[in-house]
Amino acid sequence: MKVTDKQFAKDYKILEAVCKELSVELKREGKSYFYYPDSKVIALPKCVKSKASLIVGLLHEIGHVIHRDSIFGGLSKTENHNRVIIVEGEYKAWEHGYYLLQKLNLEHYNNFYIKEWAKSWNLYIKHVKDCHKLELLNMRVSIID
Numbered sequence: 470m471k472v473t474d475k476q477f478a479k480d481y482k483i484l485e486a487v488c489k490e491l492s493v494e495l496k497r498e499g500k501s502y503f504y505y506p507d508s509k510v511i512a513l514p515k516c517v518k519s520k521a522s523l524i525v526g527l528l529h530e531i532g533h534v535i536h537r538d539s540i541f542g543g544l545s546k547t548e549n550h551n552r553v554i555i556v557e558g559e560y561k562a563w564e565h566g567y568y569l570l571q572k573l574n575l576e577h578y579n580n581f582y583i584k585e586w587a588k589s590w591n592l593y594i595k596h597v598k599d600c601h602k603l604e605l606l607n608m609r610v611s612i613i614d
């Protein structure tokens with residue numbers, strides 16, 4: 470998806486304002502998208518495939534900020550339960566990002582967002598299935614993010 474510089478600047482500003490409202494700091498660093506809940510920082514990669522992918526990635530990370538409590542939070546902490554909580558968080562973050570996109574009138578990203586969601590989710594399902602150790606899953610989640 471191609472987006473003009475002017476459109477991108479406008480859309481990015483909208484998402485910056487959302488981050489400010491949520492008291493989250495944005496940083497352009499490293500190679501992947503990531504949300505650090507303890508420091509309330511969203512890291513965005515220095516190099517991106519396209520401006521549209523930056524918007525979509527940022528929407529997803531803001532989705533992580535919005536998703537707070539797990540439905541499964543009350544279960545005892547076993548490796549399997551933790552895995553469920555991680556998977557739930559990833560799905561919810563995409564879902565919250567999608568609702569936010571609609572709420573903020575960023576519908577021009579709608580199809581691209583859904584495509585990226587499906588692509589990421591497919592990769593994700595594969596990794597979760599192949600993954601037997603939680604630490605490994607966490608590591609892989611951060612790469613996909």
Ligand SMILES: [Zn+2]
Nearest residue numbers: 533559562614
């Ligand atoms: Zn994520």
